[in-house]
Amino acid sequence: MAEYTGSLTSDVQKEVPSYPDWGPLDLSMRPLLHPRLVMIPEGISEFTFADLYLFRHTYSYRITMLPGGTFAISGHKEGKRFFMLPCGLPEWDVLEDLFRTHDFLKNLSESHCREFRPRLEEKGYVVEEDRDNFDYLYRREDLADLSGRKYHKKRNMIKAFINNYTYEEVPITKARIEDALAVLEAWREEKGEEGDYEAAREALILCRPLRLRGYLYYVDGRPAAYTLGEPVARGRMFAVHFEKALSGYKGIYQFINHAFAATLPKHYRYINREQDLGIPGLRQAKMSYHPCGFVRKYKVTKK
Structure with missing residues (x-):
């Protein structure tokens, strides 16, 4: 099969839907998302545009832009619905709304864990290491x-x-x-x-x-x-x-x-x-x- 030769800056570039709407990841979203993802200091392997895009079917990924300019990824694994917040947590009312429609938050980074764990646990959430995914x-x-x-x-x-x-x-x-x-x-x-x-x-x-x-x-x-x-x-x-x-x-x-x-x-x-x-x-x-x-x-x- 021939190598892809399309443009990432075409007139049909898709926008990321605004919360509470979700939409599929599109290749044309790379110029918007990649600069944010590559700056994540921990280097979480799933949090690159390429990894998210290439496994979009495996985990049925959907994306939304949250209030405040950060974004969330929703997916499915083994019958459970999860969400991920690559670039940080949103306001608490939005976060709690996400938990109402998902089973768990996946791939919380170590720095975000240190920052938000006390309040998460105070609010009744359980925060645990996901060793299999280190x-x-x-x-x-x-x-x-x-x-x-x-x-x-x-x-x-x-x-x-x-x-x-x-x-x-x-x-x-x-x-x-x-x-x-x-x-x-x-x-x-x-x-x-x-x-x-x-x-x-x-x-x-x-x-x-x-x-x-x-x-x-x-x-x-x-x-x-x-x-x-x-x-x-x-x-x-x-x-x-x-x-x-x-x-x-x-x-x-x-x-x-x-x-x-x-x-x-x-x-x-x-x-x-x-x-x-x-x-x-x-x-x-x-x-x-x-x-x-x-x-x-x-x-x-x-x-």
């Missing part, structure tokens, strides 16, 4: 260098990969999209399940208008892996949204994790590799890279 943070130089005994096994896997295969790493450009899509299709067939396939596919097709960046990896002359993400947290952090590889190449995931970190400019101090969703194997894999911290997120419910 983003994993790594120092860029840790993943690029893999120094010390704790990374010994990772270095061995990478060394074996380099010794066993010839490889090439190139930025994902318009000319490389089809090869990256070929990796995704092979990954899907290998997995035998959808997973985040639809979002990953659209991310590649809309790579340029969403301003996503990444690398494609060829092994023995064939496209075998790619990494795709974007800057967050005012440009000091890079969030990896998608990482796909063919498992037939032993050590390929360890290699691309290391190789991508090594190619990132040094002004990115941290790499956000997103959450483990409470999946034990995924948690173990993420912990094995020794995160330097987490982007903590909180869930708020009414008693």
